[in-house]
Amino acid sequence: MIGxxxxxxxxxxxxxxxxxxxxxxxxRTCYQSDKKITPGSAVxxxxxxxxxxxxxxxxxxxxxxxxxxIYSSAIIDLLxxxxxxxxTRHLGANNYLVSGNARMFRDLFKRRAxxxxxxxxxxxxxxxxxxxxLFEEFAVNYIPTNPFGNRTNAILSPQIDYSRDxxxxxxxxxxxxxxxxxxxxxxxxxxxxxxxYSQESQRYCDEGxxxxxxxxxxxxxxxxxxxxxxxxxRMKIIDHWYRRYRTKVKKEDARFFLPNAVCSEIVxxxxxxxxxxxxxxxxxxxxxxxxxxxxxxxxxEFQQLFPGCFDDFVxxxxxxxxxxxx
Numbered sequence: 001m002i003g004x005x006x007x008x009x010x011x012x013x014x015x016x017x018x019x020x021x022x023x024x025x026x027x028r029t030c031y032q033s034d035k036k037i038t039p040g041s042a043v044x045x046x047x048x049x050x051x052x053x054x055x056x057x058x059x060x061x062x063x064x065x066x067x068x069x070i071y072s073s074a075i076i077d078l079l080x081x082x083x084x085x086x087x088t089r090h091l092g093a094n095n096y097l098v099s100g101n102a103r104m105f106r107d108l109f110k111r112r113a114x115x116x117x118x119x120x121x122x123x124x125x126x127x128x129x130x131x132x133x134l135f136e137e138f139a140v141n142y143i144p145t146n147p148f149g150n151r152t153n154a155i156l157s158p159q160i161d162y163s164r165d166x167x168x169x170x171x172x173x174x175x176x177x178x179x180x181x182x183x184x185x186x187x188x189x190x191x192x193x194x195x196x197y198s199q200e201s202q203r204y205c206d207e208g209x210x211x212x213x214x215x216x217x218x219x220x221x222x223x224x225x226x227x228x229x230x231x232x233x234r235m236k237i238i239d240h241w242y243r244r245y246r247t248k249v250k251k252e253d254a255r256f257f258l259p260n261a262v263c264s265e266i267v268x269x270x271x272x273x274x275x276x277x278x279x280x281x282x283x284x285x286x287x288x289x290x291x292x293x294x295x296x297x298x299x300x301e302f303q304q305l306f307p308g309c310f311d312d313f314v315x316x317x318x319x320x321x322x323x324x325x326x
Contacts (some may be wrong), residue, residue, distance in 0.1 A: 001214050001263055003180040003290065005298050008267070010173040010305055013064050015158045019131055022174060026198040026267040027057040029176070032205045046133050058102040058134060059196030060269045062172035063127065066158035067096045067119055075117060079108075084194060086169050086271065091161070099170040099271070101196060102134045109138045122154040130156070167309050169274060173302070174269040179293060181217040183260035184290045187282075190304055194274050200265040204253040207262055208243040211235045216261045220289065235261065272309055275302060279313060285321035296322060 008025065009016045016022060020042035027049060028034045039124050040126070070076065076096065079087050085100040085108065095145055105127065112120065127135040162170065177188075182202075189197055210216050211232065222231050238259055246254040270278070281287065282295040296315070303310045315322045 001179040001217060003184070003217075003294050004178050005294055005301075006176045006178075006306070007298075007301060008174045009178055009269075010171075011062055011064075012167075012171050012306075013160070013162065014247050015061075015063055015130055016305070019061055020133065023057055025176075026060040026174070026196075026269070029198045029267050030201045030204070030266050031263070032200060042047040043133055046180045050134070055103050055106065056196065057198060058106070059104075060174055060198065060267065061131075061134075062099065062269070062271070063102070063105065064097060064099040064157055065123055066155045066160060067098055067204060068155070069094050070096055070119070075119075084150075086194070086273075088166060088169055090166065094251075096152075097166060097170050099172075101269070102131065106134065106138075109135075114140065118273070119154040123156070126154070126156040147152050164308055167306065168273040169271060171233050171272045171306065171309070172269065173272065173275060174267065175298060175306070176265070176267045178265045179217075179263055180266075180294060182258070182264045183288075184217075184294070185264045185266050185287060186260070187291050188268065188275060188278075190264065191270075191274065191278050191281075194271050196269040198267045202258060202262075202264070203252040206246070206251060207258055208246060209264050210258075211239045216259075217261045217263065217290065218261070233258070257320065272302075272306060276310065279310065279322065280324060283313065283322035285316070285323075287321075292321065296320075 009018070009022050021037075024037060024042040024045040025034070027045060028037065046058070049055070076087065079085055079096075079098060083103045085098060088097050089095065090097045105123070109116070109120070109124065116124070124135060124138045130140040132139075177184075185199055189199070207215070214233055218228060218231055222228060238257055242254055242257040245257060275298075279295055279299045282291045283299055284292070287295075296319070299310060299313060300315070303313070312325050313322045314325050
């Protein structure tokens with residue numbers, strides 16, 4: 001099988017109106033249950049995920065706030081305490097851009113336990129308006145305590161002029177990768193900082209018939225060495241024993257027979273700074289061939305989608321790698 005990368009969403013400071021659908025699409029990747037997606041199913045799915053306590057799927061989201069006239073260093077220290085939130089100064093010394101995914105903001109509000117600063121109340125109100133399923137539990141009645149009267153100090157998804165560094169820090173993209181091996185995903189998930197993943201689960205998904213379904217990867221070196229036939233025959237043997245044991249034990253135990261060659265669908269979300277780092281590491285000619293090929297394809301798309309953010313990469317003459325300009 002040949003791998004393919006598809007960009008599901010990309011935000012430039014704006015919240016995607018399909019937010020619930022995107023979260024459901026990422027979550028159902030784990031169970032390969034996308035056939036259950038129907039009009040209106042996203043809200044029910046997200047509610048059930050939050051109720052179960054498995055909030056990782058909520059990480060496939062991104063929100064950007066402009067905080068204005070923040071004079072207390074204690075407030076900034078509070079925001080920075082959630083080390084995954086991205087906090088940068090914007091233009092003036094007392095204006096800040098704050099961004100993160102739904103889980104980061106939910107964790108922040110949970111720790112505050114209702115003792116919110118005035119701008120946090122404004123953040124909750126705006127988040128509840130656009131994503132009530134994710135934030136309505138925090139929207140309790142309260143007495144406004146904004147010392148600046150009715151002025152809004154927290155503005156969601158502001159229409160502002162971003163510098164390049166601000167674009168990298170506060171813009172975000174989400175991609176689905178299919179047709180790549182488990183060896184590929186094992187490398188990809190090593191990137192952890194401000195990155196969210198939802199991956200096909202071999203514990204719950206039935207991988208039987210992966211050879212007949214062309215759901216495995218054959219390394220080019222094996223094909224070039226004339227070993228493709230032998231390789232496929234051995235994959236069929238493994239597939240046979242996997243299906244045989246799957247009828248006798250749980251799939252979570254039968255999966256121990258599966259090789260790294262079996263494909264594994266994965267959804268990845270990250271801000272552009274983390275994507276930039278991934279491309280820097282995985283497009284280099286020293287990177288393993290499969291992840292390098294996939295990241296090169298994505299890099300070319302990112303260069304078109306986000307002008308000025310990834311232009312510092314130069315793709316080699318043979319198209320097989322990319323590195324930062326010297």
